[in-house]
Amino acid sequence: MLIWMAAPVSAPTTDGIYANIARATRWLAYLRATRPDDTILAPWITWVELELTRDGRELPTTREKGLQDCEAVVARCDGLVVVGGRLTAGMARECGAFLRATLGHGFFLDLLHLGTEPPELT
DSSP states (O other): OEEEEEOOOOOSSHHHHHHHHHHHHHHHHHHHHHOTTSEEEOTHHHHHHHHHHHHSSOOHHHHHHHHHHHHHHHTTOSEEEEOSSSOOHHHHHHHHHHHHHHTTOSEEEEOGGGOSSOOOOO
16 A cells, blocks of 8 residues: 555644655655565655755745645555654645545545654654
8 A cells, every 4th residue: 555644744833844844755665664565655745845845944935845745745645653742734725635536535544643753663
């Protein structure tokens, strides 16, 4: 399956956004290790890093374009997994795009109950 990973990104400061991206990268590594037969997608990690490098801050227009890109890609996926301990407005948009595209019949995995950090791999 082709599975989209949604995780919190926004934060009040650029440092907070970088911390969220680092956490999302740890989640991506966890999912790739625990779901080896699936392809886990999170291209938004790189998209956010590129924009922060260019602008040094998250701009509303940049964020909106990024969310539109996320909605377009997640709509083509077989599954969606939400991680990071909380559901943000951006993640809710991704969920909505996925549910509309799959008519509620796609694979959906809610790991929010595991908290902000992924479990340790043993």
